[in-house]
Amino acid sequence: MTHPFDVLEAGLADRAALALTRRRRIADTPCAPRIRIDGRDLVAFASNDYLGLANHPRLIEAIAEGARRYGAGSGGSHLLGGHSRAHALLEDVLAGYAGGFASDPRALSFSTGYMANLAILTALAGRGATVYSDALNHASLIDGARLSRANVRIYPHADAVALAAMLDEDRGDGMKVIVTDAVFSMDGDIAPLAALTALAEKHQAWLVVDDAHGFGIHGDDGAGTVADLRLRSPLLVYMGTLGKAAGVAGAFVVAESTAIEWLIQQARSYIYTTAAAPALAHAAGVSVALMRGEEGHARRARLHGHIDAVRAMIGGIEAMGAGVSAMASTTAIQPIVVGENEAALALADALLEHSFWVPAVRPPTVPPGTARLRLSLSAAHETDDIQRLGQALRASRAATATAPRVGVATA
Ligand SMILES: Cc1ncc(COP(=O)(O)O)c(C=O)c1O
Known part of the structure; x- marks a missing residue:
């Protein structure tokens, strides 16, 4: 009889043989471009802290202020005593900020984006x-679709024409739900949201948009990718996260009031879990005020300058014939595709030798043969960080394109 541990050990050995072992790195300093990781001082291009707010003094103070006012923990689920004034205020603010697409917007706050997506x-x-899901959607959307027990149809990445054909084929009158990342988390490209909205309207389908990587960044006041495109539809269900650009933790859904009421009554990952600490909701509200104001505006402008600089830098390295390719991303996620897992790890290791941390991402997070460095930018980076990273990338690629890999690296 096989011992249960033998099964796990064999599985772990298989992963290691394919260079798929993931490992965590320990940070001793706050999330910021200059970070101490596993005892080493590094410049990181690794976080989703796109506006550089995660270590903002005003937000650190807001968490303390929230804890003084509301205590450390919520003490219960939202429906059984854990829903505090801080959650309620945050939801009102978010409905006004990100709900321009709806006629009667309402928001619902969650502890994480993963749980929000399962709920929706x-x-x-x-x-x-039937759930119509983009081929490159985030794992939380894939898991939500599976858990729903609906029929799931995957449409080719960002292909609204293929999706239209699928919707035309399906003549039944079951509920239809189209679901997509707004900004794809590993490629950085943007979904064809205007075309998807038109399809949702034509087929009376819900359109669920996960804007984890666009909320706070896109749109003049940072209200997100849907707001930026000035889309309007009662069928839109918008999910944004508060642990990325907003620099705190948590997530929210904004939709027409009826849809939010349905989630409150029906969504198990909303109902059967302890509400997030009210102090976090309080701090998220302060973060929204920062993102909407002058400071948010200045930080977005700085981030967009960095995005242009990195695109030019990666394009230059690609043109050198260094065997890496850029992706058509105009967002803060700028992947550098290397191909094989070993090669991506080797490049990440070599960059570490130059004191840069750019995580390698491998299957199943990305399709086989497209292992990459996931370079992410923050308004907190210095322009000089990008120039020095470019030099390190050139040197590292020259070294690793020929040498076998020696170290063990990264995510
Ligand atoms: C596209 C996308 N959706 C949802 C999530 C989940 O959000 P959270 O980290 O708040 O659980 C993430 C990342 O974590 C993401 O990249």
Whole structure:
């Protein structure tokens, strides 16, 4: 009889043989471009702290202020005593900020984006429904679709024409739910949201948009990718996260009031879990005020300058014939595609030798053969960081394109 541990050990050995072992690195300093990781001082291009707010003194103070006012923990689920004034205020602010697409917007706050996505998909879709999901959607959307027990149809990445054909084929009257990342988390490209909205309207389908990587960044006041495109539809269900550009933790859904009421009544990952600490909701509210104001505006402008600089830098390295390729991303996620897992790890290791941390991402997070460095930018980076990273990348690629890999690196 096989011992259960033998199964795990064999599985771990298989992963290691394919260079797929993931490992965590320990940070001793706050999330910032200059970070101490595993005892080494590095310049990191690794976080989703796109506006550089995660270590902002005003937000650190807001968490303390929230804790003084509301205590350390919520003490219960939202429906059984854990819903505090801080959560309620945050939801009102978020509905006003990101809900311009709806006529009667309402927001619902969650502890994480993962849970928000499970909530949306399991509550809106069920047996007999069909979920139409982009091939490169985030794992939390994939898991939500699976958990919903709906029929799931995957459409080719960002292909609204293929999706239209699928919707035309499906003549049944079950609920239809189209779901997409707004900014794809590993490629950095943007979904064809205007075309998807038109399809949702034509087929009376819900359109669930996960803007984890666009909220706070896109749109004049940072209200997100849907606001930036000035889309309007009662069928839109918008998910934004508060642990990325907003620099705190948590997530929210904004939709027409009826859809939010349905989530409150139906969504198990909303109902059966302890509400996030009210201090975090309080700090997230302060973060929204920062993002909407002058400071947010200045930080977005700085981030966009960095994005242009990195695109030019990666394009230059690609043109050198260094065997890496850029992606058509205009966002803060700028992947450098290397191909094989070993090669991506070797490049990440070599960059570490130059004191730069750019995580390697491998399957199943990305398709096989497209292992990459996921370079992410923050307004907190210095322009000089990008220039020095470019030099280090050139040197590292020259060294690793020929030499076998020696170290063990990264995510
Ligand atoms: C596109 C996308 N959606 C959802 C999530 C989950 O959000 P959270 O980290 O708040 O659980 C992430 C990342 O974590 C993401 O990249």
